[in-house]
Amino acid sequence: MINLLVACDDWDVNLGEYLGDTFYKLCDSCDLFNNNFCTDLIDTESYLKYPIDSKINSYNSSPFLFIALAHGNDDAIFIKDDEIINEANSALFKDSLFYAISCYTAKSLGDVLIKEGCKTYIGYNDAVIISLLHEDIFRDCQTHGIERFINNNLSSYNSFSQMITKYNTEIDNLYPTDAVTAGYLLANREALEIKGDQNCLLVDFII
Amino acid sequence: MRYSIPKIVVIHDDLTETDALLVTLRAEFKDENVVLYKKSKDGLEYVINNISQKTIVILDLNFKAGEPSGVDVFEEIRKRTALMYIIIMTASNLGDIENTDLIKFINNDALAFFYSTADTKAIVGLVKKSIYQMEVRVDSVIEEWIMTKPVEEREKPFIQTQHGDKYSLNDILKGIREQSEIGKEIEKNILKLAIDLLMREKESLND
Numbered sequence: 054m055i056n057l058l059v060a061c062d063d064w065d066v067n068l069g070e071y072l073g074d075t076f077y078k079l080c081d082s083c084d085l086f087n088n089n090f091c092t093d094l095i096d097t098e099s100y101l102k103y104p105i106d107s108k109i110n111s112y113n114s115s116p117f118l119f120i121a122l123a124h125g126n127d128d129a130i131f132i133k134d135d136e137i138i139n140e141a142n143s144a145l146f147k148d149s150l151f152y153a154i155s156c157y158t159a160k161s162l163g164d165v166l167i168k169e170g171c172k173t174y175i176g177y178n179d180a181v182i183i184s185l186l187h188e189d190i191f192r193d194c195q196t197h198g199i200e201r202f203i204n205n206n207l208s209s210y211n212s213f214s215q216m217i218t219k220y221n222t223e224i225d226n227l228y229p230t231d232a233v234t235a236g237y238l239l240a241n242r243e244a245l246e247i248k249g250d251q252n253c254l255l256v257d258f259i260i
Numbered sequence: 261m262r263y264s265i266p267k268i269v270v271i272h273d274d275l276t277e278t279d280a281l282l283v284t285l286r287a288e289f290k291d292e293n294v295v296l297y298k299k300s301k302d303g304l305e306y307v308i309n310n311i312s313q314k315t316i317v318i319l320d321l322n323f324k325a326g327e328p329s330g331v332d333v334f335e336e337i338r339k340r341t342a343l344m345y346i347i348i349m350t351a352s353n354l355g356d357i358e359n360t361d362l363i364k365f366i367n368n369d370a371l372a373f374f375y376s377t378a379d380t381k382a383i384v385g386l387v388k389k390s391i392y393q394m395e396v397r398v399d400s401v402i403e404e405w406i407m408t409k410p411v412e413e414r415e416k417p418f419i420q421t422q423h424g425d426k427y428s429l430n431d432i433l434k435g436i437r438e439q440s441e442i443g444k445e446i447e448k449n450i451l452k453l454a455i456d457l458l459m460r461e462k463e464s465l466n467d
Binding site: 064066067068091124156180181182183184185186224225228232233234236237239240243 | 283396402405417418419420421422423424426432446449450452456457460462
């Protein structure tokens with residue numbers, strides 16, 4: 054059994070629908086509600102009722118996977134403009150794999166998490182732009198790393214590499230007809246970072 | 261010439277259709293691509309109403325009282341687009357031009373100055389230089405690509421930032437012309453894309 058926690062700001066006024074659809078896509082592609090996973094969702098409706106800190110504390114210091122489908126800045130992840138993850142509760146992510154599609158968190162929060170014992174962090178160090186004409190392509194690229202990690206038993210580093218490869222494939226498909234969108238895919242790819250343990254595997258999170 | 265010929269708009273109150281400059285320009289670039297406006301107001305109106313057309317403006321500095329001056333015309337064009345090439349034609353010595361006007365020309369990318377008495381071959385050379393630069397400038401290429409899209413497609417939201425700012429292709433076009441942040445960002449992305457494709461050997465320099 055693997056504990057998996059997803060924070061999803063699905064009611065965000067700008068990107069709520071996109072983030073919600075990303076969660077559903079991950080549920081399908083990674084079969085997150087099968088017997089191998091104990092999956093919890095903290096969404097916009099529930100984040101105050103079920104604070105993230107108490108949810109993580111219920112894992113009793115066991116390793117877990119965390120996926121952030123929410124806005125971010127250098128230091129924090131947000132739901133509904135409230136910081137739900139920042140330096141103050143970063144120690145809760147000890148022994149986790151932290152995967153964020155949020156903007157900017159690789160600039161500072163990623164380092165803080167690793168310093169506090171997070172196993173591996175994958176996220177972005179700049180703004181992440183979404184193409185409204187090619188949402189699926191951008192979503193597929195953003196989720197590719199965690200999908201490979203969960204479905205293909207790849208190491209954290211190899212999953213990250215597969216994400217880069219996925220971005221390159223989509224850039225190459227797109228640029229002959231739409232170099233502007235391909236340019237934004239490249240910008241998103243260039244913002245990707247991996248920190249911490251590059252060799253961890255999904256089995257490391259079995260409790 | 262391999263490249264497409266833009267419109268050459270001569271705005272000059274002392275020239276006539278039979279003047280050497282007009283005859284030479286028409287011989288070199290074809291009749292239909294060269295227009296003369298003797299009134300600066302009419303020339304400015306034509307340019308503004310055809311802002312999406314690739315245009316090189318040959319602009320006199322001094323006009324009769326009651327007509328916008330060359331500086332005024334230059335500024336009005338530059339308010340709307342950085343992508344039009346403007347060649348300033350003057351009978352005055354450079355030293356006789358107001359410093360403030362010179363600063364406006366220099367800081368807002370006037371392509372060149374030439375004296376009214378200059379050899380017409382030299383002027384043709386300047387126009388050819390402008391045409392070449394239009395073909396290789398990233399912002400001009402992006403503008404041209406956007407203009408190939410149907411009007412209704414250009415009005416649809418195209419990209420979205422994390423803050424919820426949505427930009428259509430028309431917004432991007434405006435940004436390119438006005439050299440706003442979004443315009444500059446897209447130019448940078450395209451240049452980085454070109455380098456990335458070369459580095460990954462998806463394209464080569466002799467293609």
